[in-house]
Amino acid sequence: MHTQRIVASRVFKTVHNRIAVFRAERGLSRRQLAEAVDVNPQTIGYLERGDYKPSLELALKVAGVFNVPVELIFSLTPFEAIASSLRRIGVEQ
Helix, strand or coil: CHHHHHHHHHHCCCCEECHHHHHHHHCCCHHHHHHHHCCCHHHHHHHHHCCCCCCHHHHHHHHHHHCCCHHHCEECCCCCCHHHHHHHCCCCC
């Protein structure tokens, strides 16, 4: 079982996120989101670019600001492109 944990940590080096999408949809600046979750605005930029992995606490706070489950914003695997999702469910662009 210990080997599985080591392998998983090597596979998932990036935490993917949709912070910028949610911010744009809600009209929030990085500064406004940062103030809401009590971090520096630069931290939000690092998160959005994937330069920084959020702590569990920070991920939950970000999800709480948008009032959505944390897995809608953060994922260990890349998110499907929004255009692809819309095509898959039959929404015209």
